[in-house]
Amino acid sequence: MEHAVEATLTVNGAKVTRRIQPRVHLVDFLREELGLTGSHIGCEHGVCGACTVRVNGEIVRGCLMLAVQADGCTVETIEGLSDSQELARLQKAFHEHNAFQCGFCTPAMLMAAQDLLLHKKSPSRDEIRAHISGNYCRCTGYQAIVDAIESVIGK
C-alpha cells in the first residue's frame, strides 16, 4: 500500500483536506472521496474528455492529473458550475436544442463549451467544432451541440 499524502484543495468553493494515495487521479478522488459523481470516467487515458474539470481556471482531464497534484488548487466541477449558475445559459441551450442524449459526456461538454466562450467572444462554427473535438459524444451527431453553443454567443 502506498503512503497517503495530505492535500488541501478548494473544490466548488469549499476547502477539503484529505490524506490521498499518490496514485489516485483527480476524477477518482472527486467521485469516490467527495461523492461528486457528475464528472464521468470514459476512458481513463485522456482521450474522450468525459472527466473534464476546471483546475485554477483551466479545463483539464481529470484522469490525467493526480489528485495530490491539485494540492493548493481551486477545482470546479459540473456540480459547482451548475449551482453558481455559470453554466445556466449553456444548459438551457443544450436542453432546447436537444444537444445531448444519454448525457454521459454532457457535463464535460458543457465545461469545454464554457471554456471556449470564456476565451473567445464569438467563435465560428468551425472553431466551436474544433474546441469540442477533445470531447467525444457517441449519441448525437455533434450538430445539435454546435447549434446550442452557437445560440448563446453574444447573449
Added chain:
Amino acid sequence: MKAELPLHAPGTQLDKGYIGQSVPRPNTQRLLQGRGSFIDDLRFPRLAHVAFFRSPYAHARIKKLDFSKAIKSPGVLAVFDGPKVAEYCKPWVAVLAHLKGIKSPPQHAIAIGRACWQGEAVAAVVAESRSQAEDAVALVEAEWEELPVVVDMEEALAGKKIIHPEFTDNICFKREHDTGGVDDAFAQADLVVEDTFHFGRHTGVCLEGRAILADYNAAEHSLTVYHATQAPHMMQDIFSRHLGIPEANVRVICRDIGGSFGIKVHVYADEMATAAISVILRRPVKFVADRLESFLSDIHAREHRVKVKVGVKKTGEIVAFDLDDLTAIGPYSVYPRTSGIEGNQVVNLTGGPYKHQKYRAKMHCVFTNKNVTCQYRAVGHPIAVALTEGIVDLAAQKLGIDPALFRKINLIPDEAYPYTFPSGIKFEKLSHHQALDLLLKKMDYQALREEQKALRGKGVYRGIGLAAMIEVTNPSPAFYGVGGARISAQDGATLRLEPTGMVTVMCSVTEQGQGTEAIFHQIAASAVGVSLDKIKVITGDTGVTPYGGGTWASRGAGIGGEAVLQAGRALRSNILDIASKILSVEKAELDILNNEIVNKLTLESKLPLAELGRVAYFRPDTLPVDFQSELTVTRHYTPRQYGFTFTNGIQASLVEIDPDTGFVKLLKHWCVEDSGTVINPMLVDEQIRGGVVQGIGAALYEECLYGPDGQLLNGNMADYLVPMSGEMPDISCFHIETPTKQAQLGAKGVGEAGTAGAPGAIMNAVNDALLPLNARVTAMPFTPERILKALRKV
C-alpha cells in the same frame, strides 16, 4: 401526408396535441447538471468490486491458476475461477430454432479449462475497492498451453483447424436462399457486374462502459440488479433461470445509461459472473468495464466479406442479384439473440429497395478466436445497403447512366404496395420515389454535379454518393420469440391519474438517451388531454413497469408508443365516466382539454382534473354507490400483421479526396427518412445524425484490428478512432411521413436509419471522387492508407 391521429372523439375541434412538435426532453435536467445516476454513481453499503483476470491469449488451455498471492493482497475478499462460479450460474447456448442448424458450444460466466479469445475472463477478483481488485488481478498467476489460433474467416471456413472439438467445422450458421432463375437472368442480362466488399470489425464505444451492480439479499433469496441494459425484463428472466432465483424475486433496474446502441442488449459472461458473485458473497457487487476491457469484451460487429453480382439490361433495369456473404463471429454465438442475425439480415435485405425478382444468396457465419460479435446498431443493414448501393453504382457507371436516374429506374414504385421482396420479406408501404425526389431537390443534385465537374478541371476531386435503404423496425415475435428466445415483442404502458390531476406513465420500453420518455410524455399528454407538465414518465424497472422487450430494433416509438397511446385513450374514457357521474351529464357530451373536463362542442370548462381526482380518490362516497372509478389503466401492443414494419430512406454524401494524402473530407451529408408519424422532429433529426456519425465512423475510421495471433492491436481510445466533432459535416434531415396502418399512432422506428445508410453513401461518394483517378476502394474503413494504395501511391 401527416398522420391522422384520432386522439379525440370524432367531431371535436381539438387538435392532435403534442404529436409532431419539437418539444425539449423532460427528465433530463439532472444530466445537464451532473446529477444523473449512472451505475458507477450509485453508493451502497458493503459494496464489493470485481475485476477480471482475462486471457492474454486468443486460444489457450488453462493449465493452472494460482490465486495464492492474489488472495493475500490488501482488501481482497475472494477470488473465483470458472468452476466455482459455475456452481451458481448455469452456462448457456445461444441458438434459435428458426435459424436452422445454428450451433454454438456452452458458454460459462467464467471460462472453464480453455480461453477462446484474448480478453475472455478466466478469473474474478473481488475486493473492497476497484483499485484493490485490479492490484490483485496483477498477482493472479496462470500457466497456459497455447492452442492453434483461427483468426482469418476464410481460414475458419476452410476448417483445417477446428476451434471447438465437439464440432466438425467452424460454421456457426449458414443460410441459402434462391428464388430460382438467377442464372437464366444473368444469361439474358446485357451486363453482369461483380465485386467483393470488405467490412471492418468495429464496436459501439458507449461512453459509459458496461456496468452492473448486483445486490443479493440472502434473507429473501432475492436479487436486485442495477444494470446498464436495454432489456430489463429479458435480463430478469435470464438472471432468474441461470442463477436459480424465482423470477418474482429478481428485479432489474435501469437508471441513467450512458449510451447503448445495441451493445448493452446482450448477456455478457462477466456481468453474469458479477451477479453470481453477489449471490456467493451475499453482498452487493459492482463491475464497470474500463475502456481497455470494453474493447476486448463489448460485442464487436460487422466483419463481413461479401461477393455480390448484379445483372442489368442496357436500359438500366436490374434483373437479378447474387450474393455470397462470409462473416466471422468470434468463438461463441452471443446469448440470447445469437450471432446469426447480422448475416441473416444481409441475406434478407440485400437489393431491398429494388424491383428485380430473381435473387440468390448464401451466407456463412464462422467461429474465430477473436472477441464475439453480435447485434450492434443497424444490424446487417450497413452491410446490405453498402454492397447493394456499391454494386448498383458500378452497374450504372458501366452503363453510363447517372446514379440518380439508375435508382429511379429500379426503385420499387410507390404504388406497388403491399409488396413481397424476393428474399421473402414483406413491405406494408414504402416511399422510395418520393424520398429520392425530395433528396435530389434538397441537395440540389444537378448543381452539385456541375460544380463537381468544374472543380475536377481544377484538380479538386469531389464525389457524390447515394444510398437508398430499407430498414427493419417494430419487429413482431418473428424476430426472436418464434425461435424460442424469451424476448418480448410486446410492450406495455400503465397510466395513472393522480389526485392532483397529474398522470404517471410507466412503460416497459427503456430510455438510453434516445428520447423514449420524451415521446411518451407527448403521446400520453395528447391522448389524455393534459399539458406536458402534468406527465411523469417512469421506465426501466421490472418491479414497476408492465412487461416488455425494452429498447432494440427501432421499436420504442412504434410499439411502446402505441401502448402509451392506447392506455392514454382508455384512461381518458375512464376519466370521462367519472366526470359524467360528478356532473350528471352524458359522457358523450364531455371531453378533456388542457387539464379540464370540457363540453365537447362548446369547449366550455366544466371541471378541473384536479377536482375530479380529489372526488374520485378522497370523496368517492359522493359518487353513485354502484360506480367504481378506475384511474389506473394498462394497455399492451404487439405488431403482428407484418413480421417487421419496414421503413425506407435515402442518404447522400458529398466528399472531397486529397489524392496526395488519401484523406477524405466530409463536406455535407443529407438524409431523407420515412419513419411514419414523426412524434418529435428535433429528437428524430439528432438521432438520425448520431446514427449517421456512427456510420461515418464505420466507413472512414473505426476498425478493431487483430494480429495473426489473435491479439487486438488497437484496443484503446487513442488508437481506435471515434468520430470527433471537428471532422463531422453538417447533416441535413428531411422527412416523408407514411404512417403504418397497423397501429393508430402510425410510428415506425428511426433509431438505426442513419447508421444503416451512411457507410454506403460515403463509399459511393469516395469512389465517385476516385473515378477520374482510375481508382476504387471496397474495403471499409477507407483509411488514407487504403486510398493511397488504390491510387497506387504506396
